[in-house]
Amino acid sequence: MTDIQIVLIQVLQSRAALLVAPMLFFSFLGQPEFYLLIIPLLYWCLDPRLGLRLGLIMGISGGLTIALKIAFHLPRPYWVSPDVQALGSHPSFGLPSGHAMEATTFWGLIAVAARRRWVWVAVTALVFLIGGSRIYLGVHFPTDVIAGVAFxxxxxxxxxxxxxxxxxxxxxxxxSRQILVAFAGSLALALASVAALAALGDWQIPASWAAGALERSGQPIHPLDLQNVMTAAGFFFGFAAGAAAAWPRRGSMCIVGKGSDHLLRYGFGISVAGAIWFGLGLLVPPDPVIAVYVAQYLRAAAVAAWVSYGAPMVFARANLMGRRV
Structure with a gap:
């Protein structure tokens, strides 16, 4: 089965070489960074309730993706086959595809909210293209993508x-209890990956996987690292807790106004979010591991709390909310 999938990837890469740029584009549409640009836009400017729902489901799916990857602990194509070009590189395990899984939850929730047939058609096509891009780039087997969509x-x-x-x-x-529930939920997401890691026991990453990945992509792998799950858990906590505090004032969060109002609010909010993320990143210690995980959790929580609570409160006080609806 693996050999057949490798042959399929080889055929795609060799006979459709001109598709590299489009496939990289569709792959970007499945990146967490892309979703983190869209969620604040919806939450601050267009539809706070949909933005809230997307923020919560992306925190959940992001955390569970890592737990599932560790539970299955299967390689990526370019780790195991010299015949697969590494047109992308990732340090985590392959199954399930996080891009396919998170695209299904993110765009699927948008389709559910839109309740339009054409939106469902567009979302289905987009999920297919995002998943297909991961196969083409040599970072996932088709079974990884199918599993990602299913999960x-x-x-x-x-x-x-x-x-x-x-x-x-x-x-x-x-x-106070709502914030405690949000924290408990974030711990559950983190503990799912910890439990999956503990279940591996003394299992070791095959040396051939690490060597193959480094040789073909130039990037080392560290699939047992939990920084990404701590980021997802921290984001879930910060976003949920911030929304709990801001939601009673939701009447001031959604506006009908000029495009310039939206642009000003979004540009300022995203700039501050980026400053918080990169600024706190300078404080993340290189070791020990526990300190890194705690710092990464707090870093993500701070950014998410700014998005769900801090920015809307600043907008309201600065009279950047426009006409309330």
Missing amino acids: GVVILLAFLAFEEPVGRRVAALPL
Whole structure:
């Protein structure tokens, strides 16, 4: 099965060499960084409720992606085959494809909210292209992508089933309890990966995988590292806790105004978010590991709290919210 998939990747790469740029573009549309540009735009400028839902589901799917990757601990194509070109490089395990999984949850939730057939068609095509780009770039087997879409569908359906009853119960709690629930949820996301890592026991990454990845991409791998899951968990906590504090004032969060108002608000908010992320990144220690994980968690939580709470409060006080709706 693996040999057949490698042959398929070889055929794609050899007979469609002109597709490198488009495939890199579609791959970017599945990057967490892209979603982190879109979520604030929706939350601050267009549809706060949809932005909130997307922020929560992306924190959940981002955290579970790492747990599943560690649980399956399978290689990427360019790690194991010298015949596959490494047109991209990633240090984590291959299955499931995080791009396919998160594209399914993110764009799928947008399609559910839009309730338009053409949106469903566009989202299906986009998820297909994002997943296909990962195969073409040599960073995923087709089975990785199929698994990513399948897990993404499960997460999306579970989110849709539980968001209303859980949301009502959480909203009825005092703010301090809501923040505690958000923290507990973020710990659950982190512990899922810790449990998957513990289940590996004394399993070791095959030396051939590390050597093959380094030889073909020039980048080392560290698939057992938990920094990404700490980032996802921190983002979930910061976003959920900030939204809990800001949501009672949601009437001041969504506006109908001039395009310049939206542009000013978004440009300022994203600039501050970037400054927080990169500024706190300078404070992340190189070691020990526990300190790195805690710092990464707090860094992501700070950025997410700025997006969900800090920025809307600054906009409101600076009279950048426009006409309230």
